[in-house]
Amino acid sequence: MSQWFLRGIKKGIKTEKNFKDKYKPYYPSKLEGKSDYNCPVNAIKNGEWDENKCIYCGKCDLNPTKDEKIYKINDAMPEMFKKSFYIYPLDSGTCGACNAEFNSIFYPQYDANRFKIFLSNTPRHADALLLMGVYTENMHDVIKNAYDAMPDPKVIIGFGSCALTGGIIGSSINEKFNVEIAGCPPSPYTIISAILKYKGDIK
Amino acid sequence: MQSFNKKNGRYIGRYKNYDAYLNKIVKLSGENEGDINEKLPGEMVFNYGPSAGGLEESVNFKIITPGEKINSVRVDSSFKRRNIKILNNNIYDALLKIERINGYHSASNSICFLLAVENALNIENNESNNKRVIEIELERIRSNLHIVKGLTESAGFSVPEKQLSYLIEEVSRIISEAFKHRYFFGANYINNVRCNFNNLNENILKIKKEFLSIYEDLLASKIFMDRLQENGTVKDINSTGPAARASGYNYDARLDSRSLFYESYKIFTMNSGDVFSRFMVRSDEIFSSIELIENIKVKENINKDYDLNKSGSGNARIESPQGDLFYHLDIKDGKINDIIMVSPSYINIKLFEKAMRGNIFTDFFFVWESFGIWISEKEVNFI
Ligand code: SF4
Ligand code: SF4
Numbered sequence: 001m002s003q004w005f006l007r008g009i010k011k012g013i014k015t016e017k018n019f020k021d022k023y024k025p026y027y028p029s030k031l032e033g034k035s036d037y038n039c040p041v042n043a044i045k046n047g048e049w050d051e052n053k054c055i056y057c058g059k060c061d062l063n064p065t066k067d068e069k070i071y072k073i074n075d076a077m078p079e080m081f082k083k084s085f086y087i088y089p090l091d092s093g094t095c096g097a098c099n100a101e102f103n104s105i106f107y108p109q110y111d112a113n114r115f116k117i118f119l120s121n122t123p124r125h126a127d128a129l130l131l132m133g134v135y136t137e138n139m140h141d142v143i144k145n146a147y148d149a150m151p152d153p154k155v156i157i158g159f160g161s162c163a164l165t166g167g168i169i170g171s172s173i174n175e176k177f178n179v180e181i182a183g184c185p186p187s188p189y190t191i192i193s194a195i196l197k198y199k200g201d202i203k
Numbered sequence: 204m205q206s207f208n209k210k211n212g213r214y215i216g217r218y219k220n221y222d223a224y225l226n227k228i229v230k231l232s233g234e235n236e237g238d239i240n241e242k243l244p245g246e247m248v249f250n251y252g253p254s255a256g257g258l259e260e261s262v263n264f265k266i267i268t269p270g271e272k273i274n275s276v277r278v279d280s281s282f283k284r285r286n287i288k289i290l291n292n293n294i295y296d297a298l299l300k301i302e303r304i305n306g307y308h309s310a311s312n313s314i315c316f317l318l319a320v321e322n323a324l325n326i327e328n329n330e331s332n333n334k335r336v337i338e339i340e341l342e343r344i345r346s347n348l349h350i351v352k353g354l355t356e357s358a359g360f361s362v363p364e365k366q367l368s369y370l371i372e373e374v375s376r377i378i379s380e381a382f383k384h385r386y387f388f389g390a391n392y393i394n395n396v397r398c399n400f401n402n403l404n405e406n407i408l409k410i411k412k413e414f415l416s417i418y419e420d421l422l423a424s425k426i427f428m429d430r431l432q433e434n435g436t437v438k439d440i441n442s443t444g445p446a447a448r449a450s451g452y453n454y455d456a457r458l459d460s461r462s463l464f465y466e467s468y469k470i471f472t473m474n475s476g477d478v479f480s481r482f483m484v485r486s487d488e489i490f491s492s493i494e495l496i497e498n499i500k501v502k503e504n505i506n507k508d509y510d511l512n513k514s515g516s517g518n519a520r521i522e523s524p525q526g527d528l529f530y531h532l533d534i535k536d537g538k539i540n541d542i543i544m545v546s547p548s549y550i551n552i553k554l555f556e557k558a559m560r561g562n563i564f565t566d567f568f569f570v571w572e573s574f575g576i577w578i579s580e581k582e583v584n585f586i
Contacts (some may be wrong), residue, residue: 004362007420014369023376026383040296057299058389058397085277090254091261093283096579097386100349101261103377107368121256138282139261142254168299170286185306187385188372 014108019189024066028054028183028190041161041168052164055184064185071194078153081127082199086118087157088126090146092173094133097185098160102130104188109120119196123147128155128178134162134170143173160185213454214441215520215527216545219584223529223545225459225520245269253282257568260578273567274561278552284582289539294320294393294511297539302388305546305580308348310338310581311523312544313391318462319530323517326393326509328500334396336463337403337499338387339521340492344410345374346524346575347445347485347492353572354482355421358430366417370410377406393509404497411493418486429522431479435570437558438476443550444526448575450476456522463521468495478573485575512537525551525575546580 007045031049038056043053048063052069058070077085105112106119120126123146131143147154158177161167161184168184181194196202212225220231242248252263260282263279287304289297301316302309315336321328352367375385381398383388390397421427438450440574451474457465471487473480518531526547533541551574 004360004420008362008365011366014365023379025379025385027389040299055299056384056388059295064383091259091283093285094260094579095303095306095309096260096577097303097309097388099385100307101385103259104368104372107372108365109369109372116556119256132287133283136285138284141254142261142282146254169303169304170285184303184388185386 007197015111015114016109019110019192021066024068024189025187026064027058028056028065028070028185028187029064030067030070031056031060032065033061033063034137035061038060041165050165051182052161052180053167055161057168068071068187068189068193069197070190071193071197072164072180072182072184073198074178074180077155077198077200078127080153082116084116084118085128085195085199086120087128087130088120088123088146088150089130089132089159090123090139090143092131092133092139092143092163093136093170094160094162095169098132098162101183101185101188102132102159104190105191107188110171110188112192112195115192115196115199115201117192123149124151126150127153128157130157130159131163131173131175131177132159133173134166135173136170155179159179159191207291214550215443215529216547216549218543218545218549221545223531223543228531228543232577242267243274246274253279254404267519268564271563273559273562274565276556278556280578280581282582283578284516284584285579286584286586289542289585291538291540293537293541294534297392302386302391304544304583305577306386306388307349307577308342308523308525308528308580310335310342310387310391311521311528313387313521314463315523315528315530315573316532317391317393318519318521319517319532320511320534321393321517322462322519323515323532323534324509324511324513325515328394330505331392331394331396332463333499333501334398335391337398337496337501338382338390338396338401339463339523340495341374341378341381341407342387342522343492344407344489345371345378347489348374348414350485350572350575351421351482351489354431354478355427357568357572358427360424363417363421366413370413370417373406373410373413377403377410380406392581393511394507395504400501407493407496411490414486414489428479430566430569431482432477433475434478434559434566435555435573436475436477437554437555441550441559442526442554443547444522444524444575445481445484445488446551446554447526448507449480450474454527456520456527460520460522462519465495467498478569481573483545483579495545523547525577542585544583544585546575546577546583548578548581552581 211227
């Protein structure tokens with residue numbers, strides 16, 4: 001194993017202090033401007049744009065800004081989670097991209113562990129349940145059982161347009177979310193930014 | 204809907220009650236998948252999933268075991284089945300949903316769907332096909348890196364696992380720079396691709412160099428090789444994609460699909476059909492995909508409006524990262540009247556079930572990861 005250790009050291013530090021701005025995606029990001037396009041998910045209504053409904057398809061005249069702050073924090077994080085925040089992701093009915101983007105926050109470039117954000121292998125040890133994908137009948141009880149198994153206090157994070165509003169695919173998972181992270185799928189920039197904001201680590 | 208009752212060509216998979224062969228779609232008469240084998244005295248059924256640490260998607264495994272050995276396993280993928288309203292949608296509304304059948308293989312699905320539309324409505328697609336090849340090969344690189352990473356994770360090799368994670372993210376960034384979205388959403392149109400390949404070759408060569416050094420280190424690791432060799436062996440004529448090529452079958456839609464033809468592509472096969480062979484085929488394909496991207500010439504985009512308010516039937520088959528992906532469409536006055544989609548995960552799940560028989564629990568994740576199965580594409584019900 002020491003050989004691997006040396007090989008790892010040789011490559012140097014890959015974690016980015018401030019994730020490189022130049023790699024922020026156009027979609028999803030905050031959209032700006034005006035559009036009367038007939039949005040396929042009704043994300044534009046009376047001139048107002050709804051970031052949770054938007055699937056960031058790029059078909060309308062709204063302009064992507066690369067600003068990753070497309071999330072809503074609906075209450076304060078329980079104080080005890082600020083030292084370590086364990087998240088259990090649960091796939092209700094995703095296309096797979098939400099799963100992949102959530103996992104990417106633990107990749108070396110982002111290394112979410114350094115922000116005291118961790119992945120939990122079981123809901124029993126989780127502080128937050130992160131729900132992604134559309135509502136599916138067969139996952140209904142699985143989600144309920146996972147929620148019941150979590151210790152108090154419990155946080156629920158709605159992740160991606162499918163979970164928040166049903167997106168283009170189906171119906172939303174009907175939960176009251178403490179944190180809403182928009183995107184189809186949310187980018188790692190948005191995910192980390194949302195959790196840091198919830199933790200109170202950024203303004 | 205087109206349906207025939209005679210098989211023709213090799214088997215490429217199932218959607219609902221249709222079996223697809225290279226040249227035919229056959230309607231099934233009441234076959235079902237069967238239930239898990241009866242357990243024998245001394246055996247127990249061990250349930251794993253649908254939601255558990257270590258599983259990327261929701262899926263359940265019913266494992267019959269007397270203890271350490273696995274006598275049989277049945278994959279229940281139905282938990283996250285999505286009903287997707289697509290019938291009567293126009294082409295571009297339907298495309299938004301097709302992009303999200305399997306987000307990790309979104310380029311493959313969107314392109315295969317559009318090729319089927321172009322086939323149905325007799326639309327020439329010369330200008331965009333090479334750009335589409337670049338998309339699919341970038342997607343293949345990321346998908347194969349993801350699987351090799353999964354194998355190192357199963358072995359508890361966290362250094363190469365992190366190195367491969369790093370490369371996956373770098374490929375996502377390359378895709379994002381070229382297509383404005385990390386999963387190609389919104390990039391594909393009828394005979395058109397939203398793309399910018401300015402830094403593509405330079406960036407992709409960095410991936411090649413980095414992967415080569417990880418690959419050589421993995422090959423030099425006797426412990427890693429021991430975990431892969433003679434593990435999860437399966438040889439089945441009804442195979443697809445890298446799993447087929449790892450057991451000696453030279454199946455690859457890049458050689459024989461009518462829509463996207465790769466002239467210079469040379470197929471790489473192995474013979475033993477174990478996790479090691481699948482690792483070798485996938486690693487080789489990372490290099491060959493990079494080579495294809497390096498050498499491909501793209502044509503200028505033409506911005507043309509196409510009349511899509513027409514009717515017709517068409518199909519397309521391409522080599523998605525994990526095997527044959529097939530779309531058959533019936534379009535009426537510009538709307539989807541009927542659709543059949545066959546993804547490689549149907550066959551790969553069957554292969555996984557066969558490969559696990561007689562193996563032990565510690566091999567489970569190696570074998571699962573080695574097939575690159577996506578439940579999202581398997582459990583789609585178009586309505
Ligand atoms: S980007 Fe697409 S989903 Fe979002 S508002 Fe524009 S048209 Fe609607
Ligand atoms: S929100 Fe978008 S990326 Fe996430 S599961 Fe739904 S369709 Fe896929």
